Amino acid sequence: MKCRQCQKSAVIKMERHNTSLCGGCFNLYVHDQVDRAITENKMFDHGEQILVAISGGKDSLALWDVLIKLNYRTVGLHLNLGIGDYSERSQKKVEAFAASRGVELIVHAYQEAYGLGVIEIAEETARPACSACGTMKRYHFNRIAMERGFPVVATGHNLDDEASRLLGNVLQWQEEYLEKQSPVLSDEGGTWARKVKPLFRLAEREIAAYSILNRIDYIVDECPMSKGAKMLLYKDVLNRLEEASPGTKHKFYLGFLKRQRSMPTAPTVSKPADLHPCPSCGQPTQGAVCSFCRLMQRVAP
Amino acid sequence: MIPPMKIKLYHPTREITLKGPKQVAVLLRELNLPKEAHLVICGDELVTEDLVIPDDQVVEIRPVISGGGA
Ligand SMILES: [Zn+2]
Ligand SMILES: [Zn+2]
Numbered sequence: 001m002k003c004r005q006c007q008k009s010a011v012i013k014m015e016r017h018n019t020s021l022c023g024g025c026f027n028l029y030v031h032d033q034v035d036r037a038i039t040e041n042k043m044f045d046h047g048e049q050i051l052v053a054i055s056g057g058k059d060s061l062a063l064w065d066v067l068i069k070l071n072y073r074t075v076g077l078h079l080n081l082g083i084g085d086y087s088e089r090s091q092k093k094v095e096a097f098a099a100s101r102g103v104e105l106i107v108h109a110y111q112e113a114y115g116l117g118v119i120e121i122a123e124e125t126a127r128p129a130c131s132a133c134g135t136m137k138r139y140h141f142n143r144i145a146m147e148r149g150f151p152v153v154a155t156g157h158n159l160d161d162e163a164s165r166l167l168g169n170v171l172q173w174q175e176e177y178l179e180k181q182s183p184v185l186s187d188e189g190g191t192w193a194r195k196v197k198p199l200f201r202l203a204e205r206e207i208a209a210y211s212i213l214n215r216i217d218y219i220v221d222e223c224p225m226s227k228g229a230k231m232l233l234y235k236d237v238l239n240r241l242e243e244a245s246p247g248t249k250h251k252f253y254l255g256f257l258k259r260q261r262s263m264p265t266a267p268t269v270s271k272p273a274d275l276h277p278c279p280s281c282g283q284p285t286q287g288a289v290c291s292f293c294r295l296m297q298r299v300a301p
Numbered sequence: 302m303i304p305p306m307k308i309k310l311y312h313p314t315r316e317i318t319l320k321g322p323k324q325v326a327v328l329l330r331e332l333n334l335p336k337e338a339h340l341v342i343c344g345d346e347l348v349t350e351d352l353v354i355p356d357d358q359v360v361e362i363r364p365v366i367s368g369g370g371a
Contacts, residue, residue: 235366
């Protein structure tokens with residue numbers, strides 16, 4: 001198979017674009033898609049310092065690699081979740097990547113900070129692991145960004161992540177979540193760090209291909225807690241539709257975003273009027289304490 | 302005699318051997334692995350589905366889907 005752009009030997013065929021590309025042209029395609037996501041959605045500019053959430057998986061490391069190559073000013077943030085050997089191997093991969101690129105990395109380890117990993121915290125509070133983990137990640141991304149003066153946090157969510165989340169939210173008619181499902185969430189006048197997803201135009205398979213082609217050493221195995229997670233089922237269903245009808249995921253998610261923009265209210269994290277500082281940690285919340293502090297209060301002392 | 306191709310698979314991580322030559326698309330179909338959720342690496346290189354893999358090759362079929370948020 002030949003590259004449609006330059007006739008060299010192709011490394012990937014992309015049915016949704018009805019094309020195949022060589023390594024060099026594919027890298028340009030990926031950079032172009034990320035650049036387009038950033039500029040069209042006004043995610044950030046070259047003057048801002050961006051905190052990039054890095055798990056050690058393909059998406060976050062590919063995102064960091066692309067942002068570095070596009071000359072953005074980035075610092076990585078790795079949360080060590082304290083899931084035994086899996087978390088230790090993840091942190092090593094992230095540290096090796098940062099060292100190889102000569103970029104700054106912040107590591108925050110739950111075990112060190114709270115004496116417990118995310119699984120123990122979920123068990124103690126009788127919350128599903130992925131739900132407690134999500135609460136803790138969102139909280140730390142925002143708190144660490146605000147404490148250290150980063151205006152924006154970038155995460156590696158891809159087209160498959162967003163399309164499967166949309167499918168889940170539509171199947172359950174989670175309207176308040178639908179409102180928040182956008183590649184950019186505003187900082188609400190400095191209440192939060194801005195949240196952005198520069199990989200939302202790229203399919204998961206394309207990001208994995210980018211990581212392999214660029215010799216990015218990422219953690220391939222699944223988080224041990226995500227087995228049987230609903231998101232994997234939704235992704236599987238969408239991939240079957242994609243194989244039968246290439247472009248389905250893109251049409252589904254980008255079509256949603258187009259309709260969302262024409263709706264009366266722009267997506268926000270939370271109505272600023274209802275927010276006040278959490279009395280326990282100072283982060284903005286609508287409740288008596290923030291959802292992270294509520295979680296930690298339920299962890300037996 | 303030419304040794305068969307070695308194939309590394311995940312979930313769970315294991316290695317199988319198969320008699321070649323075999324086209325990438327056929328390999329994925331026979332192993333019941335969806336194209337949209339897998340990439341095939343032959344030796345050190347990413348390969349497209351039309352490639353015919355000869356015997357005596359080391360192949361990795363890498364799943365691309367992860368469950369958690371990034
Ligand atoms: Zn080319
Ligand atoms: Zn709090």
